[in-house]
Amino acid sequence: MIQVELAGLKLKNPMMNASGVLSVSSATLIEGAKYAGAVVTKSIGKDERPGNPNPTVVWYEAGVLNAMGLPNPGIHGFIPEIREYLASVKDTPLICSIFASTPEGFAELAKIAEDAGVHAIELNLSCPHEKGVGMEIGSSPDHVREITSAVKKVCRVPVFVKLTPNTDNIVKLASAAEDAKADGIVAINTLRAMHIDIWFRRPVLASESGIGGLSGPAILPVGVRCVYEIYEAVDIPVVGAGGVSKWEDAVEYILAGASAVQVGTALLGGNWQLIPSMCERIEEYMKKEGINDFKDLVGAAHKA
Amino acid sequence: MISKTSLAQHIRHKVTIENVIDELPESTRRHVRTLEFRNPFTHEPRPGQFVMVWLPGVDEIPLAISRIGDLLAITVYAVGDCSKKIAALEKGASLGVRGPLGRGFTPPKEGERVLMVSGGTGAASLLPLAESVRRKNPVVFVLGARTRTELIFRKRLESICDLRICTDDGSEGFKGFASEYADKILHTERFNRAYACGPEAMMKQVMVSAKNTVTPAEGSLDRYIKCAMGICDACAIGHLHVCTDGPVFDRDTLLSIPEFGVSRLSQSGLREKIP
Numbered sequence: 001m002i003q004v005e006l007a008g009l010k011l012k013n014p015m016m017n018a019s020g021v022l023s024v025s026s027a028t029l030i031e032g033a034k035y036a037g038a039v040v041t042k043s044i045g046k047d048e049r050p051g052n053p054n055p056t057v058v059w060y061e062a063g064v065l066n067a068m069g070l071p072n073p074g075i076h077g078f079i080p081e082i083r084e085y086l087a088s089v090k091d092t093p094l095i096c097s098i099f100a101s102t103p104e105g106f107a108e109l110a111k112i113a114e115d116a117g118v119h120a121i122e123l124n125l126s127c128p129h130e131k132g133v134g135m136e137i138g139s140s141p142d143h144v145r146e147i148t149s150a151v152k153k154v155c156r157v158p159v160f161v162k163l164t165p166n167t168d169n170i171v172k173l174a175s176a177a178e179d180a181k182a183d184g185i186v187a188i189n190t191l192r193a194m195h196i197d198i199w200f201r202r203p204v205l206a207s208e209s210g211i212g213g214l215s216g217p218a219i220l221p222v223g224v225r226c227v228y229e230i231y232e233a234v235d236i237p238v239v240g241a242g243g244v245s246k247w248e249d250a251v252e253y254i255l256a257g258a259s260a261v262q263v264g265t266a267l268l269g270g271n272w273q274l275i276p277s278m279c280e281r282i283e284e285y286m287k288k289e290g291i292n293d294f295k296d297l298v299g300a301a302h303k304a
Numbered sequence: 305m306i307s308k309t310s311l312a313q314h315i316r317h318k319v320t321i322e323n324v325i326d327e328l329p330e331s332t333r334r335h336v337r338t339l340e341f342r343n344p345f346t347h348e349p350r351p352g353q354f355v356m357v358w359l360p361g362v363d364e365i366p367l368a369i370s371r372i373g374d375l376l377a378i379t380v381y382a383v384g385d386c387s388k389k390i391a392a393l394e395k396g397a398s399l400g401v402r403g404p405l406g407r408g409f410t411p412p413k414e415g416e417r418v419l420m421v422s423g424g425t426g427a428a429s430l431l432p433l434a435e436s437v438r439r440k441n442p443v444v445f446v447l448g449a450r451t452r453t454e455l456i457f458r459k460r461l462e463s464i465c466d467l468r469i470c471t472d473d474g475s476e477g478f479k480g481f482a483s484e485y486a487d488k489i490l491h492t493e494r495f496n497r498a499y500a501c502g503p504e505a506m507m508k509q510v511m512v513s514a515k516n517t518v519t520p521a522e523g524s525l526d527r528y529i530k531c532a533m534g535i536c537d538a539c540a541i542g543h544l545h546v547c548t549d550g551p552v553f554d555r556d557t558l559l560s561i562p563e564f565g566v567s568r569l570s571q572s573g574l575r576e577k578i579p
Binding site: 020021022023024025027028030031042048049050051053054055056057058059060061064066068071072073074077078080081197199200202204206265267268269270271 | 307308314358361400544563569571574
């Protein structure tokens with residue numbers, strides 16, 4: 001097992017699920033905790049929200065598109081799930097993803113989640129398809145700074161900021177988060193995208209704009225580039241996410257500078273077992289390459 | 305590990321409705337309609353599998369496959385916005401479908417005496433199973449409904465199996481729930497295998513009766529399904545997912561899940577009690 005420390009959290013391995021993937025029900029998160037170093041919840045807001053009507057997901061050759069529309073039971077409706085998780089899992093940190101439209105909104109949610117016992121907070125500043133939240137507020141360094149700062153003022157647990165690649169400069173966003181004392185960066189969320197059904201002659205996703213977020217193998221090189229750039233600019237840890245479906249992809253992120261890696265689309269079918277199988281192969285790789293300490297692998301592509 | 309779902313199952317096909325069949329008399333308040341369309345999939349569905357039915361601009365909902373062959377059918381109970389709109393479609397209208405999805409029923413071994421228990425529109429997913437095993441297995445089909453005018457598929461079932469009717473109000477057949485009748489005959493008649501589909505409380509009763517009589521059994525669950533590919537967690541039950549691990553689960557799996565018959569996730573993901 002490659003144990004890692006991430007912003008003060010002890011992880012039994014450096015892999016976790018990406019928010020939104022297998023992350024609504026406590027029973028699913030508890031199952032995930034058997035395999036992952038940490039588990040991340042679905043993005044939770046203040047109030048209950050049904051999300052978009054279906055179709056919310058499209059799977060085709062290039063990857064998976066989604067426009068779930070941030071469905072969630074609201075923070076108070078989600079607390080029982082948090083409590084059930086904490087009552088049964090002791091060795092795997094629970095990271096609560098939250099979304100809001102204002103710094104005060106984020107701070108309020110973060111505090112409620114922290115009081116409920118979560119081990120860390122992830123700020124969703126990157127959902128690519130919903131109005132007034134996500135990347136609409138997370139594309140501006142000033143907003144990232146204000147939101148992060150507001151949350152850091154009320155929270156003691158580590159705060160990660162999940163950034164959008166749908167911007168001309170993700171590095172500025174990362175630096176803004178670091179300025180505001182974020183404990184870590186998560187990069188990247190999905191890429192804004194659309195799929196059109198040629199027989200019905202319309203966008204498939206039922207979001208208002210027809211736009212969703214692209215995930216899966218297609219976005220791996222975008223994510224690796226983002227992590228590589230961010231790693232050069234900030235000193236806080238970076239969690240790599242986007243398009244990881246095999247162990248080599250995770251190693252790419254680590255070499256680019258990721259201290260931990262999130263897996264999303266590849267967990268399709270409830271496939272948590274992918275995580276330990278990737279970890280085993282990463283350990284083999286380290287042995288083969290004569291690397292004893294995982295830390296020596298992090299960012300190693302920059303030293304070459 | 306064998307993948308539980310594949311890309312081919314998630315391609316949306318545009319199909320044309322070839323036939324529509326009203327399953328209940330016009331005088332009934334409930335509206336249940338069967339829509340038939342040519343099989344657009346590369347594989348023939350297995351009994352118990354479902355399709356995601358897309359009505360562009362409205363929604364996409366899971367529906368059981370109620371006929372298997374060159375023509376496939378879905379049977380929809382007009383209860384929500386989308387199901388009402390689907391049930392209102394006429395011959396020649398178009399729908400998007402993806403599938404066939406999920407794990408279907410385990411077929412009985414040849415010669416096994418089989419019990420099928422349905423409540424309400426649950427009969428839709430059991431009917432193709434009854435049709436597929438009719439030549440190899442004696443089938444007792446317990447068809448439950450609130451009242452005699454709400455019994456669906458009666459004619460099709462009468463011709464292929466030993467049909468036992470149950471109505472909540474006693475307007476025909478056994479007065480009471482299908483699960484009560486099933487419990488009685490599981491104890492008095494010999495069955496090698498049982499299947500159930502219908503309201504979850506009813507299915508739970510059948511699973512308990514099956515366990516008490518050491519009868520292998522399976523039940524098919526209904527949940528709010530979004531992605532249908534085991535990623536969004538909307539249909540989580542225990543650590544399993546109805547869309548890819550189900551909708552059919554075996555007796556012991558069902559009875560081991562604390563949520564079975566008790567709670568489910570709403571569209572938002574809020575845990576709610578099952579009525």
